[in-house]
Amino acid sequence: MRRLLLGSGGYREPERRELLFGAMREHFAGVERILFVPYAVADHDAVVSAMAEKGFGAGFPLDGLHRATDPVAAVEQAEAIYVGGGNTFLLVDHLQRLGLLEPIRRRVAGGMPYMGVSAGSNVACPTLCTTNDMPIVQPASHETLGLVDFQINPHYFAGQVLVRDGDELQEHFGETRDDRIAEYHQWNERPVVGLWEGTHLVVRGESVELFGGPARLFRPGRRALDVAPGDALTDALGA
Amino acid sequence: MRRLLLGSGGYREPERRELLFGAMREHFAGVERILFVPYAVADHDAVVSAMAEKGFGAGFPLDGLHRATDPVAAVEQAEAIYVGGGNTFLLVDHLQRLGLLEPIRRRVAGGMPYMGVSAGSNVACPTLCTTNDMPIVQPASHETLGLVDFQINPHYFAGQVLVRDGDELQEHFGETRDDRIAEYHQWNERPVVGLWEGTHLVVRGESVELFGGPARLFRPGRRALDVAPGDALTDALGA
Secondary structure (H helix, E strand, C coil), X not given: XXXXXXXXXXXXXXXXXXXXXXXXXXXXXXXXXXXEECCCCCCHHHHHHXXXXXXXXXXXXXXXXXXXXXXXXXXXXXXXXEEXXXXXXXXXXXXXXXXXXXXXXXXXXXXXXXXXXXXXXXXXXXXXXXXXXXXXXXXXXXXXXXXXXXXXXXXXXXXXCEEEECCXXXXXXXXXXXXXXXXXXXXXXXXXXXXXXCCEEEEECCEEEEECCCEEEECCCCCCEEECCCCCHHHHHCC | CCEEEEECCCCCCHHHHHHHHHHHHHHCCCCCCEEEECCCCCCHHHHHHHHHHCCCCCCCCEXXXXXXXXXXXXXXXXXXXXXXXXXXXXXXXXXXXXXXXXHHHHHHHCCCCEEEECHHHHCCCCECCCCCCCCCCCCCCCECCCCCCCEEEEEECCCCCEEEECCEEXXXXXXXXXXXXXXXXXHCCCCEEEEECCCEEEEECCEEEEECCCEEEECCCCCCEEECCCCCHHHHHCC
16 A cells, blocks of 8 residues: 655744654654655755754654665665655656666555655656756656656645845736646646645545645646645545 | 847836837837747737737737748748747747757847747747746757857746735745755856846847846856846856
């Protein structure tokens, strides 16, 4: 049975962190060490140290995958895997080059707990097509792990943003997330879950549950649907 | 001599529009009709009509390139070209598939006036790597027109954004533009011009001039430099 914990990101507020850490303790119960995938950022040692210092392991020791001499073997032997945030294109490029997509899929299919945050949640989807990140490098393809059959847009928010211009707030006219996801659905069919910051999904087999706050579900040709924790997300996703 | 007008986007305010239209009248002086490239959006007819209705041709008739039976020939015969905004990945995918990169480069090198807004400014750069858009489709490569040898980040703003949550404003913790451009520079060398909304660049041969407001210039290993209209952007870019 697949076991996934997929976080949106934005865990800079203490209550949000506590919620995530509680979910991690449940998700990783019985696990001794977690294999951490740091490839979404450039400095792998720094991110692993920072995660530990900030307590982002929620009590579990994190082993950086970049330290393994054989990354595929490390995935094959891991008790659990945690893919951290950063730049999704960079992460996908590394996962593809190191031949890690298939080994991770196999292990997750076999029941190994997977956790992703932000870019780590993007790559749990079939493609990177609903990332917010800048395409700073070019992976061989947009294909990602496909551990779920829907797409996630992490750090989701509704409407236009406001930006600071000195002391003033100014309306920003760039595309909203809803605009961007509507564009995605002009060319793609998969449902997209817009996950507000501080929220996460827990996937157990066919069940998909939302925690921490609302999410917006986008499906081609249908109105967007706002869902709350406890709502029947599994059915709405057709999972 | 190359002649480019590269707009950031965000022209929803009347003063910003007037500034852009004035620049267009100067840029396209002597031109009778402009070839408009609508491939950054899905509905080509609709965008050409909308541009005309809103007066975005600044008095010049716009002919949609999608109506041409031979798009390469249409580019070869055009007096001037205007590449509109939308999704950069979609635009690049079309330009690559239709074999338009090389013909546009040739014409611009020969002095044909080029105008781009938002995605249309992104594709004037060597790569699409500093777009803000969602990778909704996968072009064959990140390569774009390379009409200038620096990168543009359109719709630029500084700092964190604020998002609306009902009636409240909430801090958003996703990467800032400066974070994203710093990530770009961990893997790439080219200078990046962050163009605030409502601003534009005018390129004449080797000269690059900024109009309408400030821009922020990012170069690897150096502090970001805020520039104002009238500042020596050409020298700072090393163009």
